[in-house]
Amino acid sequence: xxxxxxxxxxxxxxxxxxxxxxxxxxxxxxxxxxxxxPPKTIKRxxxxxxxxxxxxxxxxxxxxxxADIYPDRVxxxxxxxxxxxxxxxxxxxxxxxxxxxxxxxLGFGAGMGLPNIKRNSxxxxxxxxxxxxxxxxxKFKLS
Amino acid sequence: xxxSEAAAALPVKVLTGDCVRDPEISTVYxxxxxxxxxxxxxxxxxxxxxxxxxxxxxxxxxxxxxxIVIPEDIPVPESTIEKAKEEQISIFSTSLPTYELCWRLHxxxxxxxA
Ligand SMILES: Nc1ncnc2c1ncn2[C@@H]1O[C@H](COP(=O)(O)OP(=O)(O)OP(=O)(O)O)[C@@H](O)[C@H]1O
Ligand SMILES: [Mg+2]
Numbered sequence: 403x404x405x406x407x408x409x410x411x412x413x414x415x416x417x418x419x420x421x422x423x424x425x426x427x428x429x430x431x432x433x434x435x436x437x438x439x440p441p442k443t444i445k446r447x448x449x450x451x452x453x454x455x456x457x458x459x460x461x462x463x464x465x466x467x468x469a470d471i472y473p474d475r476v477x478x479x480x481x482x483x484x485x486x487x488x489x490x491x492x493x494x495x496x497x498x499x500x501x502x503x504x505x506x507x508l509g510f511g512a513g514m515g516l517p518n519i520k521r522n523s524x525x526x527x528x529x530x531x532x533x534x535x536x537x538x539x540x541k542f543k544l545s
Numbered sequence: 546x547x548x549s550e551a552a553a554a555l556p557v558k559v560l561t562g563d564c565v566r567d568p569e570i571s572t573v574y575x576x577x578x579x580x581x582x583x584x585x586x587x588x589x590x591x592x593x594x595x596x597x598x599x600x601x602x603x604x605x606x607x608x609x610x611x612x613i614v615i616p617e618d619i620p621v622p623e624s625t626i627e628k629a630k631e632e633q634i635s636i637f638s639t640s641l642p643t644y645e646l647c648w649r650l651h652x653x654x655x656x657x658x659a
Contacts (some may be wrong), residue, residue, distance in 0.1 A: 420598075
């Protein structure tokens with residue numbers, strides 16, 4: 403039998419609603435707060451998840467955020483059906499960004515999102531290809 | 546120094562009403578690149594930025610930032626203020642430019658204020 407998570411959170415990342423982008427990470431943060439998880443651990447999870455959500459919004463044309471909180475870990479999947487990443491090694495480099503001018507005006511485009519995700523997660527698996535969308539899978543230990 | 550004490554000692558307008566959450570300020574951080582802010586800022590800091598859209602509040606909330614300060618009298622949308630109140634994050638507005646604000650905050654927090 404599959405393990406049942408203590409809490410399941412799912413949000414649509416609507417490509418037309420910039421204000422709602424990041425909703426899922428905010429919900430996860432609040433849930434973890436209530437569970438009494440240490441603030442440093444919560445911040446790691448919230449930041450990594452937010453970066454992936456925003457990427458799905460800005461670069462992926464919207465998608466979906468799913469998070470499962472287990473007693474010992476949090477698992478997150480952020481997916482989109484957007485243009486995908488052609489060169490993942492390049493995209494992972496700090497400072498690399500293809501963010502368009504209009505989102506740079508909003509404070510995005512430092513090219514630090516993926517490096518932030520890498521640093522803050524315990525396991526990271528990015529599955530992406532041009533025309534195939536992007537799936538960012540993250541795992542965080544709760545200890 | 547408490548956030549409310551800093552608010553009282555500086556030429557700022559508190560847009561979010563009384564400081565709902567009034568922690569001891571850890572430090573001051575200034576940057577307008579959101580990913581950088583999330584990776585570098587410290588818990589309970591004051592964050593100075595010229596950005597005023599709703600996601601600025603989301604970033605502050607995720608990064609445990611205590612207060613956002615908007616310099617140079619840049620107008621702040623009502624929706625941003627409302628969201629900040631909901632998330633118990635203070636927003637201050639000031640006519641000072643960032644440099645001068647940092648200078649004053651430094652004096653204030655290191656106790657060299659005349
Ligand atoms: N979901 C995605 N779909 C398509 N491309 C992506 C996606 N996520 C990241 N990328 C590509 O990888 C690059 C680097 O992403 P990263 O998050 O590190 O920086 P950024 O989003 O450009 O800026 P920042 O995150 O600092 O605001 C992006 O500019 C984009 O080209
Ligand atoms: Mg990004």
